[in-house]
Structure formats: C-alpha cells, structure tokens
Amino acid sequence: MTANSPIAVVIGASSEIAQATIAKLRSQQKVIAISRHRQRHPQPNVCDWQCDYSEASIVAMTDLLTEVGGDINRVYIFNGVLHHSDQFPGKRVEDIDATAMLASFQSNSVVPILWLKHLLPVLSGKQVCSLTVMSARVGSISDNHLGGWYSYRASKAALNMLIQTAGIEYARRAKNVALLCFHPGTTDTALSKPFQSNVPAGKLFSTDFVAQQLLYVSEHVHPICGAHFLDWQGNKVDW
C-alpha cells in the first residue's frame, strides 16, 4: 500500500453487510478489513487484520493504521449483535438478563466508541473522511412505538448518543470527519433471519442493495457539529 492512496477501513468485517460492502469498495480502492476472524479467502485489494476488540487490540490496530500511512477516506463500523443461539432479544421486562444486557452494550455501544476514541488522532487532518456506525431505527427513542428488544434497542440508543456526543468533540478536534449513524433497513442476514416472517413484502433488503445504499449515503455526508442519523434512502431518522 503506498502512502497517500485513499484507504477504506471496515471494522466488524465478517458481517454479511460488511462483506457486500467490501466487495464493492475493493473495486474502487484499498480496503483494510478488521474482524475477530481471519477471512477464509483472501481478496485482491483487501488486507485482513485480526482484532479481539479489547482496548489493547484496538490500540494495536490504530497504531498499525498510523504506520501504514495513506489517507483514510471512509471508515465503517459494523459491529452489532441482536441474538445468540441461546439468547433471543427480550420482549418482556421479565426476559431481562443482566449478563446478556451487558454483553449487548459491550458489542453494540462500547466497542464502536472505543474505535472512535482511538481513531480520532489517526483520522484528524486534511482528508475529508466519513465514519459510519451501523445503528438501527429501533435505537431511535422518539420512534419507539412497539417496545420489546430491550437490550438491543437500548444499546443502539446508547450508540447513537455516544456518536452524537463524539460528533460534537470531533467537530472541534477532527473537523474533516463526518460521523454517520446508519439504519440499513431490515437486511437478509443471520441477524434478522429469525424475524423475517414479520417483514412486509419488498421490505427485506439484500446485502448487495444495502451495501450500495450505504456507500452512496456515506459518500454524501459532510462534517457537522454532532452526527447524522440517516436511513438507507438518505432520509433523516429521529434520534
């Protein structure tokens, strides 16, 4: 990788939406794909880095990004967990489980904001850059009319607040960076699989479509004080 060639950084790269995004990005530019898992099939123009998302491991990654050099023009953070094989999202208050809730906050809110903590000095500079986290409309407090999914909702709402707050600080310290909380719509991945029967016809999107919308929307955001919260059409979502 040569210095000054634009680089895209994709975190949580094993996500099915991330994989579709990488497939599109790598035809345009170099991609650094970061995941807990090494990708099975190396792809041209993609460097795979492994990270366990401990803070030490995130620091090791951001140090490496500094060493690699080059201008980073896009960062995507895909991390997000809705359910495990033995743990479904709670519908009733009785379903709340402290251990599961803390795990949800760790992967959905804490990991992304740790990245923003350590990426700030790496991204701050002249290169205009978008930094997108995968949020969800269910994390909108004002749009919550259905209830349920306590941990996932709350951890995405926390993510939104963390990114909005970081956006105010980035506007002072990394003016070149636009922050975006992105709602992809219901997308056909393992994450949504158990809930797809409730999705209205035509509203279950392919990863390829969502990746295309994500690239388009993130390319057109500009730095503001605070963060954008936009859906797959580029429409504002209420915080």
Ligand SMILES: NC(=O)c1ccc[n+]([C@@H]2O[C@H](COP(=O)([O-])OP(=O)(O)OC[C@H]3O[C@@H](n4cnc5c(N)ncnc54)[C@H](OP(=O)(O)O)[C@@H]3O)[C@@H](O)[C@H]2O)c1
């Ligand atoms: N699919 C949908 O309908 C939908 C709707 C709204 C929002 N979203 C959001 O979009 C994002 C990607 O979703 P997806 O459907 O592509 O999901 P997915 O294929 O299940 O991907 C899961 C993601 O979470 C990360 N992850 C898993 N366990 C983790 C842990 N213990 N700690 C930290 N990270 C962990 C994975 O990173 P590794 O690469 O390290 O494994 C991967 O990036 C998520 O944030 C999700 O909440 C999805």
